[in-house]
Amino acid sequence: MKINTKVIHGYPMTDKYTGSSSIPIYQSSTYSQTNIEEKYKYIYSRFSNPSRDSLSDAICAIENAQYAEMFSSGMAAISAILLNFSQGDHIVACKSIYGGSFQLMTEFLPRYGISVSFVDATDPLNYANAINEHTKAFYIETPSNPTLQITDLKSVISIAKKNNLITICDNTFMTPLLSDVLSLGIDFSINSATKFINGHSDVILGTVATNNERYAEMLHKSAVAIGSIAAPFDSWLTMRGLKSMAMRVERSSENAQKLAEHLEKHSKVKHVFYPGLTSHPNHQIHMSQSKNGGMVVSFDLDNYDNVKTFLDAVRIPLVAVSLGGIESIISYPRIMSHACLSEEERLVQGVTEGLLRFSVGCEDIDDIIVDIDNALAQIK
Secondary structure, three states: OOOOHHHHOOOOOOOOOOOOOOOOOOOOOOOOOOOOOOOOOOOOOOOOOOHHHHHHHHHHHHHHHOEEEEOHHHHHHHHHHHOOOOOOOOOEEEEOHHHHHHHHHHHHHHHHOEEEEEEHHHHHHHHHHOOOOEEEEEEEEEOOOOOOOOOOHHHHHHHHHHHEEEEEEOOOOOOOHHHHHHHHHHEEEEEEEEEEOOOOOOOOEEEEOOOOOHHHHHHHHHHHHHEEEOOOOHHHHHHHHOHHHHHHHHHHHHHHHHHOOOOOOOOOOEEEOOOOOOOOOOOOHHHHHHOOOOOOEEEOOOOHHHHHHHHHHHHOOOOOOOOOOOOOEOOOOOOOOOOOOOOOHHOOOOOOOEEEEEOOOOOOOOHHHHHHHHOOOOOO
């Protein structure tokens, strides 16, 4: 089954009770048990809910996974994994990383005696060199947020397997449609479904997929015990958005490639970050593990004044937090996605005062380019 068919028909898409073409929103907290001696699948919606279970089936289909757990946000999904490590455990993570993940790893995990070493993930040997006797896992984000650095997944996974380590990958920027990380050998595939999976900027939801039964049981137990489960309505919205995902991802990634190539030639742009460009230092590695360069382009306008002038002049994209909508969204990481980091930490990660992150939508690319050129022309 090819991907455009799979995102629509690769899982049960109709309600088995009524034949409805859309799985209903089972907006129920509890369920009638007519015979207390029987075992029922649904008893309380924190434990399980038909709408959430249907979304889990859909995520398994697009992830090529046996198991998937739905969470109330991408950060809830990340937390459910990382908070299952124990006092004394050590994790190696990429240093260029989403601000919320960095905050969890630096402010919260240490309270529980879990330590994290951050490495330059563009060289797999840095992961290997950071291993110590307490290391339990590698945490990977590729392309990284927001500077789009690339990790050689096959090499890092190989190092992890040789050392009996768990591999965790935040695959939000590429999605399972462009990078099948579980098939490469990743143990946990994380997606903020808020972004490209849902694709309409109207839901907060996170997913974790795995092919390991023991890990799946741990994830479900965590979701139930901590209570970080996805709501029925959010699950339904995500399933609705998922049906158009393949088309959106295809259009957005085509637009992103064209925009990156255009920006790379523009005199007002200091630097463009996009792994689909042949000038990207890890272009070949990225293309060996992904179908294309993805939907996100970051670029540097050198200083804050240029950023402010540009954002005041741009008309088509939303200027907002988040990404992955059908509409284009420009973010300013310094005070948005990475605001929780210190200025020193931001600079270490390459989050300069001139950096913008552009989640390219499904508009006509010619209109986007004209709008961007008009805004760049306002910069002195």
